[in-house]
Amino acid sequence: MSENAMTSSPLEALATATLPTRFGNFELRVYRWEDPSAHPALSREHCALVMGDLAGRSDVPVRVHSECLTSEVFGSLKCDCREQLERAQAEIARRGFGAVLYLRQEGRGIGLANKVRAYALQANGADTVQANEQLHLPVDARTYDVAAAMLGALGVASVELMTNNPAKVEGLRNLGVRIARRIPVLVPATPFSASYLETKRRVLQHEIPSAPMNHRPKVVGLSVVDSERYEQKPSS
Ligand SMILES: [Zn+2]
Numbered sequence: 001m002s003e004n005a006m007t008s009s010p011l012e013a014l015a016t017a018t019l020p021t022r023f024g025n026f027e028l029r030v031y032r033w034e035d036p037s038a039h040p041a042l043s044r045e046h047c048a049l050v051m052g053d054l055a056g057r058s059d060v061p062v063r064v065h066s067e068c069l070t071s072e073v074f075g076s077l078k079c080d081c082r083e084q085l086e087r088a089q090a091e092i093a094r095r096g097f098g099a100v101l102y103l104r105q106e107g108r109g110i111g112l113a114n115k116v117r118a119y120a121l122q123a124n125g126a127d128t129v130q131a132n133e134q135l136h137l138p139v140d141a142r143t144y145d146v147a148a149a150m151l152g153a154l155g156v157a158s159v160e161l162m163t164n165n166p167a168k169v170e171g172l173r174n175l176g177v178r179i180a181r182r183i184p185v186l187v188p189a190t191p192f193s194a195s196y197l198e199t200k201r202r203v204l205q206h207e208i209p210s211a212p213m214n215h216r217p218k219v220v221g222l223s224v225v226d227s228e229r230y231e232q233k234p235s236s
Contacts (some may be wrong), residue, residue, distance in 0.1 A: 011150065013153065015029070019049070029047065035146070043067075044104070046103050048101050049102060054098075059160050060098055060099065060160065063085070067104050071083075079193055080197065084162075084185045088100055114137055121135070144175060159172075159178065161179050
């Protein structure tokens, strides 16, 4: 389906340009997506960072990544977002094709100020889930409609999803995205991120080792050795 054919979609293609990065040359596509249910602090402009022609292609390595200003810009050690993003870009560059869908869902969809409020509560002993609950905010307010729409606009037939989050696999699948495989993105914990990663494993059921500090995956690219190949189901 061409982007022009998607006139009834709320996804609007705004701009495209080549973006040289330290991982290789990508094409940066910017889209607008109006979601009235999204937190008002969140940007409506989302990005697809694309390498190669993905139209009609199967088993495309894809990272659906939610914005994390604190780690990606400031190098925060409280989470593994930046490293997951960089590993995904490196893996796409290694294969020569793929996409990062960068969604502006800061703080798992609660916005930057609320995320920092949650950090302040975490400094007093709350974990990442308890902090959101104390703020009367959802633990995870993210949605993946825009990611599914971007994959449709790019014409991707099926994806190999780079994630540890089973809820993301399920969420995308429920939106009609064909996921051929899940590729784990395992980042060693730091002393600052260990309890956060443990909460993601224990409470949010992310598929990460219980002692990720001992795990040392290759920094360049991702191993598909540990990946889960899903049974191909006919699209309904
Ligand atoms: Zn983060």
